[in-house]
Amino acid sequence: TETGNGTSKHDTILTSCIFHNSNLNSKLIMMKLAIAALLAGSAAAFAPSPVAKTSSAMNAFTVDNMPGALPPMGFFDPLGFADGADEKTLKKYREAEVTHGRVAMLAVIGFFVGEAVEGSSFLFDAQISGPAITHFTQVPDGWDALIVTMIGAAEAQRAQIGWVDPADGQYDQPGLLRDDYYPGDIGFDPLGLKPEDPEELDLMITKELQNGRLAMLAAAGFLAQEAVDGQGILEHLQSS
Numbered sequence: 001t002e003t004g005n006g007t008s009k010h011d012t013i014l015t016s017c018i019f020h021n022s023n024l025n026s027k028l029i030m031m032k033l034a035i036a037a038l039l040a041g042s043a044a045a046f047a048p049s050p051v052a053k054t055s056s057a058m059n060a061f062t063v064d065n066m067p068g069a070l071p072p073m074g075f076f077d078p079l080g081f082a083d084g085a086d087e088k089t090l091k092k093y094r095e096a097e098v099t100h101g102r103v104a105m106l107a108v109i110g111f112f113v114g115e116a117v118e119g120s121s122f123l124f125d126a127q128i129s130g131p132a133i134t135h136f137t138q139v140p141d142g143w144d145a146l147i148v149t150m151i152g153a154a155e156a157q158r159a160q161i162g163w164v165d166p167a168d169g170q171y172d173q174p175g176l177l178r179d180d181y182y183p184g185d186i187g188f189d190p191l192g193l194k195p196e197d198p199e200e201l202d203l204m205i206t207k208e209l210q211n212g213r214l215a216m217l218a219a220a221g222f223l224a225q226e227a228v229d230g231q232g233i234l235e236h237l238q239s240s
Contacts, residue, residue, distance in 0.1 A: 048194060061087045066094065069204040095162065095183035101212015104219040111222050115232040131226040132233070136202075161186055204221075 063082050069075040075082075081093060111132045118129050128138045134143065162181040171175055177183070186206075195201050222233050 003116075061091050062093075063090070066090070067202045068094075068209040069212070070206065088173075091177050091181075091183050092175065095177060098184040098209065098212060099158075101209060101216060104215035105212060106216050107219045108222070111219070111233050115234045130232065131230060131235075133223060133226045158186055 011034055066075070077083075082090060085093070093113070112185050114128075114135055116130045119126050124138075124140060124143075128135050130138075134146075139147070162183075162185075164176040164178055166174075193204070195204060225236065226232065
């Protein structure tokens, strides 16, 4: 059947389907690019960033020379955490920031991957489904304990590398970092991403921090969105 302008209904439906698929493919491509960027950021995150002694990262750890400040915001500290903080305190703040950023980058990737393989994964007989925030509660008994144990082992290793032994610390200054430890430098760089040039090294540290900050906001948004309506992030992308 032809419409008034000579176009058949079949052609109209076909055109609509092509446009819909093209729009969906564009969104999927954008999602894949975002995941690729986060993967690169996650890989760079574990590079031992401050090894070069000529880098500003190895100078006295102060607000004036800390990597991570970019225009137009500069050193963004609206709540004044850095005001009056000494070098040891600033290092603990940076350790917390970079670690949370790395976890958030992995979490964002986990949201996408976990929901993308739903119903087709070889793990747990492909029985885990629904929004990513519900996946952990669906893991069979015993596996959750194994996951928590692995996380604890990784944290214990990080503490041994960067933290002063409690037996050697002071009771009024708990959780001190070692003097020769730079926040985030856990010595893990399997892809050899750490640059040798000091300026490039500082730039990579800043990129890692920026990607981590964005990922923390993204992960928080994912959690809030799925908690509100019970729909997965991929489901939102495909339906919008």
